[in-house]
Amino acid sequence: MDKIKKIFYKHWDKEKSDKFYESLESSVLSYKVECLEKFIEDIFQENPNVKRDEILRYAKNMDAFTDAEEFLIDFFKSTRTPEGDAVAARLEDNPEEVERLLNGLLASKRIRVKENENEFIVWYI
Numbered sequence: 001m002d003k004i005k006k007i008f009y010k011h012w013d014k015e016k017s018d019k020f021y022e023s024l025e026s027s028v029l030s031y032k033v034e035c036l037e038k039f040i041e042d043i044f045q046e047n048p049n050v051k052r053d054e055i056l057r058y059a060k061n062m063d064a065f066t067d068a069e070e071f072l073i074d075f076f077k078s079t080r081t082p083e084g085d086a087v088a089a090r091l092e093d094n095p096e097e098v099e100r101l102l103n104g105l106l107a108s109k110r111i112r113v114k115e116n117e118n119e120f121i122v123w124y125i
Contacts, residue, residue, distance in 0.1 A: 003019055003037050003041075004016060004021065004024075004033070004037050004040050005018075005038060007040045007041060007044055008020065010044070011048060013117050016077075017102045020052050020055075022082070023052075024036075024055070024056065024059065025058075027056060028056065028059045029083065030061055031064055032059050032060060032062050032063070033059060033120075034064070035059070035062035035063065035064055035121045035123070036055070036058065036059040036062060036067065038114040039058070039062070039112070039121070039123055040055075042112075043055065043058060049089060051119055055075070058123065058125045061123060061124040061125075062121065062122065062124070063121075063122050063124070064119065064120070064121050064122075065097065065120040065122065066118050066119070067115075067118070068098050068099075068102050068113075068115070068120055069119050070094075070120070071092055071102075071120055071122055072098055072101055072102060073088045076088040076091070079106045083121050086112060087101075096105060109125055110124070110125055111124055111125060113121060
């Protein structure tokens with residue numbers, strides 16, 4: 001969380017940064033704030049004038065998984081359609097299909113990801 005505050009301090013004054021960080025913590029689930037921490041530098045690099053309401057919206061559109069397979073299965077099962085369930089079933093223990101579908105989502109710019117060992121952070125664009 002300190003990383004987020006440090007980035008805010010680079011772009012805004014301390015009072016504005018602290019006040020916004022408090023509202024961020026109170027309006028966004030804590031694990032989503034942790035997800036935001038992974039993307040906050042990229043957000044400000046792309047748009048140094050990003051608005052606070054945009055950052056709130058971005059944080060709410062982030063999620064955490066253990067790996068790409070877990071993310072994609074959740075993604076397709078959440079559609080609650082027979083097609084989505086069929087795609088999710090194809091993904092289980094199928095790394096080639098996981099990679100193919102993940103690359104398609106990344107290429108279409110529907111998501112951004114940050115991946116570490118046992119951590120797969122997704123930002124739904």
